[in-house]
Amino acid sequence: MSNSINQATRRGVMAAGLGLAATAAVMPFAQPAQASAKKQSSKGKDTTMSSSTITIKDGTEIFYKDWGTGQPIVFHHGWPLSADDWDAQMLFFLDKGFRVIAHDRRGHGRSSQTATGNEMDTYAADVAALAEHLDLKNAIHVGHSTGGGEVARYVAQYGGHGRVAKAVLIGAVPPIMVKSEKNPGGLPIEVFDGFRSALVANRAQFFHDVPAGPFYGFNRPGAKVSEGVIDNWWRQGMMGGAKAHYDCIKAFSETDFTEDLKRIDVPVLVMHGDDDQIVPIADSALLSSKLLKKGTLKVYKGLPHGMATTHADIINADLLEFFKA
Numbered sequence: 081m082s083n084s085i086n087q088a089t090r091r092g093v094m095a096a097g098l099g100l101a102a103t104a105a106v107m108p109f110a111q112p113a114q115a116s117a118k119k120q121s122s123k124g125k126d127t128t129m130s131s132s133t134i135t136i137k138d139g140t141e142i143f144y145k146d147w148g149t150g151q152p153i154v155f156h157h158g159w160p161l162s163a164d165d166w167d168a169q170m171l172f173f174l175d176k177g178f179r180v181i182a183h184d185r186r187g188h189g190r191s192s193q194t195a196t197g198n199e200m201d202t203y204a205a206d207v208a209a210l211a212e213h214l215d216l217k218n219a220i221h222v223g224h225s226t227g228g229g230e231v232a233r234y235v236a237q238y239g240g241h242g243r244v245a246k247a248v249l250i251g252a253v254p255p256i257m258v259k260s261e262k263n264p265g266g267l268p269i270e271v272f273d274g275f276r277s278a279l280v281a282n283r284a285q286f287f288h289d290v291p292a293g294p295f296y297g298f299n300r301p302g303a304k305v306s307e308g309v310i311d312n313w314w315r316q317g318m319m320g321g322a323k324a325h326y327d328c329i330k331a332f333s334e335t336d337f338t339e340d341l342k343r344i345d346v347p348v349l350v351m352h353g354d355d356d357q358i359v360p361i362a363d364s365a366l367l368s369s370k371l372l373k374k375g376t377l378k379v380y381k382g383l384p385h386g387m388a389t390t391h392a393d394i395i396n397a398d399l400l401e402f403f404k405a
Contacts (some may be wrong), residue, residue, distance in 0.1 A: 116119035128179075133156045136186075138197070142206055144183035145191035148174045151245070152219040153403070155182040156207070156227030156234075158251075159332055160287070160317040162189025165224070168392035169331060169399070176400060183210055185230070187324020190318065200335045204233040211243060218245045220403055225359060226332040228252020247348045248399065250267050251359050251385045254337035254368045265363040272333045279326055287317040294357035297384030309389060323399035341371040348375045349402045351395065353383030376402075 130146050133141045145163055153173055155166040161184035170180045184191040186206055187198050207230065209218065221244060224230030228249040235247050259266035278286040291313035293299040298310070317325070350372070352365035361379070369377035378398060380387060388395045 133191075134210055136206060136209055139199070140186050140192045140194055140197075140206070142183055142192075142210060144181060144210060145170070146179070146181050146214065148177070148179045150177045150179045151403075152179040152181055152214075152216050154211070154216065154219055154221045155180070156209070156221065156223035156230045157182065157185065157188070158225030158227050159328050160188060160320050161313065162316045162319060164189070164312070164316055165389070168389060169222070169396060172392070172396045173400075178403075180300060181210075181214065181216075183207070184320075185227075187328065188320040190319065193321030194324050195321075195360060198324045199331045200229060200233045203230045203331070204237055206226070207234045208238040211238070217242050219243060220246045222248040222250065223252060224250045225385065226253055226328065228336060229254055229332060229337055232337045232340040232344065233335075235345040235346065239291060239344070239346065246344055246346055246403070247344065248351065248402065249348065249365070249368060250351045250388055250395070251353065251356055252350070252368065253332050253335075253359055253364060254341055255364070256336045256338065257333045257359070257363070263363070265334075267360075267363075269333075272329055275329050276326060279329070282323055283316075283325070287314050291386070295384065296386040296390050297355060297357070299357075300355070300384075306390075307312075309386075313386075319377070337368075338371060341368055341375075342373075345373055347402075347405075348372050349378065349399075350375055350377045351398065353380045353385065354376075355382050356385045358385035371376045 111249045130143050130147075131143070133143050135141050143163070147170060155163070155169060157163060162184045166182045170182060183206075184289045185203055186192060187194045221231045221235060223229070229252060231247050231249060232252070232254050235244050239247075256263050257266055258272065259268050281355050288310065291298070292305075295313065296306075296309060297303055298305045312316075327336045350365045352359075352361045354361055365377060365379070369375040380391070380394070383391055383394075
């Protein structure tokens with residue numbers, strides 16, 4: 081691995097703060113667009129288990145999965161992953177009678193590899209277009225890391241008129257990651273510059289080092305390392321576009337969600353591991369929960385950033401309790 085990647089891993093990833101897990105189209109398309117669907121499920125299959133795409137007004141195709149019936153749960157993945165990162169939750173809540181939906185953010189996974197517009201306003205507008213296309217009402221939106229920022233922006237801007245019932249932020253980047261005079265507890269911009277340098281120098285290696293180290297806490301003494309989990313993270317990351325991934329580092333690290341959090345008026349569960357090496361809890365969940373009108377904070381002792389995968393049984397049970405409350 082090159083010196084620049086080593087440096088980025090030491091300063092950024094291992095020093096906590098990737099804010100990654102977290103994450104694209106032009107600002108003029110920040111409003112919900114008319115969306116057209118292209119069904120990909122084959123004839124004869126259960127129509128409640130499908131994967132499709134919608135085409136946003138700017139021509140960007142957004143891939144999504146839509147399984148089951150019942151109250152909808154929309155899952156928002158982190159950088160640089162895809163809807164597949166929610167497999168453990170999608171299967172669990174499908175079995176519990178919910179309709180489960182997860183999309184690949186633009187520039188990620190199977191969606192279009194966008195060159196511009198890789199920022200939070202457009203991400204949220206894409207979700208709004210998807211929700212409109214699927215006619216989602218009384219939905220629960222769950223976001224991890226960068227996806228948590230996407231949830232905050234979407235719910236604040238588009239969550240009215242019965243669209244959103246509840247929201248969940250898991251290891252999420254809000255209120256804001258980067259250090260500034262207004263956010264002295266944040267991470268220095270040099271940390272995120274290191275991420276960009278590592279991505280440009282050797283994205284494939286960088287996307288191995290992140291999950292093999294701090295993302296799932298596999299760098300901790302006595303950790304039970306799963307090569308399959310590491311490989312799956314790498315697979316998802318490498319499916320997306322390098323330009324979109326590069327741009328998204330700015331989106332997840334420099335976007336200020338303070339006003340979004342203040343505007344949200346539905347119940348929000350804030351879940352965070354206190355050993356999160358990617359999005360440090362002190363400058364994220366502990367602050368976000370105080371800005372929300374109806375926020376509930378739940379801290380998980382010793383759990384990592386990727387706890388929805390490594391400890392899915394714990395996270396799913398707590399999610400279910402919140403959904404049914």
